[in-house]
Amino acid sequence: MWMYLGLLAALFLGLHNLCKKHAVRGNEVFPVLLGTVGSGFTFLLPFYIASVYFPEYAKSNAIYIHSMAWELHGFIFIKSAIMAASWILAYQALKHLPITIVTPIRSAGPFFTFIGAILIYQERPNTLQWVGFFLIIFSVMLYSKIGKKEGINFKKDKWILAIIAATFLGASSGLYDKFLIQYLNIAPLTLIFWFCFYVILILLVILSITWFPYAEKRKAFKFRWSIPAVGILLQAADYFYFKALQDPEALIMLLSAIKRSQILIAVLVGGVIFKEQNKRKKLVPLAGIMLGVFFILYS
Template identity: 80%
Template sequence: MWMYLGLLAALFLGLHNLCKKHAVQGNEVFPVLLGTVSSGFLFVAIFYLLAKFYPEYALEHGYNFQSITWKIHGFIFIKSLIMASSWVLAYQALKHLPITIVTPIRSAGPFFTFIGAMVIYKESPNAYQWVGFCLIIFSVMLYSRIGQKEGINFKNNKWIFAIIGATFLGASSGLYDKYLVQFLSLNPQTLQFWFCYYTILILLVILTITWFPYAEKRKAFKFRWSIIAVGVLLQAADYFYFKALQDSDALIMLLSAIKRSQIIIAVVIGGIIFKEKNKRKKLIPLAGIMTGVFLILYS
């Protein structure tokens, strides 16, 4: 069951990436990021208020919120710091790079998660999983070759390093999620609510320094419907992802790889919508990544 939940998370993540590309075009990254996280937080907050005022109804429908200690709040705050850093880097890269380059590099995340899962959680991969992960990484390297044809030098482009850093931090957060959900027994909605809350506080501090004091930057900001869509779609994806993690049989290394199937939406549909170059050539490494994901599922 947890694998199907992972595929649902991938579906919403793919749609989330398309909307995110639309939201950042011609916009400052930090206010867009604050808007997306805030819209997601308001979406979850509706259920939080329902649970507070109608606890029995909420419990019957499976969205009760746990009472947690200050120590648990501290653990969630650490996750917010990790993901806020990852998002800042990812949004900056997405603003300056084609979505058909950014998304495949992000697909290397399962490799970092794969290594961490073996070292930290002692998850044991089999031969098919080894082949699948190696195939994913090799396919990402093929994307770098295609990216150079679009004028993107992978060695000297700072936005490439930014998306690699975002990918590493995102993978670290994925490993941390397993600890929060399985070892601290946090349910999805509780984790989502407080995670968004602390992430908003972190972003407000950044914006107070980099954006709010500058009138020209504020005037240049363009609000788009996609900003709200990004937040809501991300919360939907996270909910199914955390629900999958609640299963004691769920392997974070496999779940992380399953989520990478989102790139079908980003590369195929995104390439058409944003009219990016070399779409046909990108289908070759795309097939490699999908084969890798299939091998992991098959295993």
């Protein structure tokens, strides 16, 4: 069951990435990020109000957000700080790079998660899982060659370095999620709500320095329908992902790889919508990544 939940998370993540590319075009990254996270938080706020004033109703409808000790809030704040840094780097890179380059690089996340799952949680991959893992990494390397044809030097371009750093931080957060869900027993909806709350606080501090004081930047900002859509789609993806992690048999290394199937939407649909270059050539490493995911699932 947890694998199917992982595939649902991948579907919503793919749609989320398309909306995110639309949201950041010609816009400042920080206010867009605040708008997306704020939209997701606003979507969840009625659940929190119901949990406070109508707890029995919230519990019976599976929308209950638990109260927690301050210590648990501290653990969630750490996750929020990690993901805020990852998103800031990823949004900046997405603004300057094609989605058909950014998304496959993000698909290298399972590499870091794979290593962490072995060292930290003692998850043990079998032969097919190793084959799938290295096939994904090799396919991502092929994308770097295609990227050079679009004027992107993977060794010197700072936005490539930004998306790689964002991928590493995102993978670290994924490993941390297993600790929060399986070891601290934080409910998925509770984790998502407070995670959004603390990310908003972090972004407000950054924006108070970099954006709010400057009238020209505020006037240049363009609100788009895709901004709230990003937030809501991300909450849906996180919910199914965390529900999958609740299963004691769920392996974080496999869930991380399953989520990479989101690139089907990003490369095939996104490449057409945003009219990006070399779409056919990108299908070759795309097929390699999907084959790698298949090996991991089949194993």
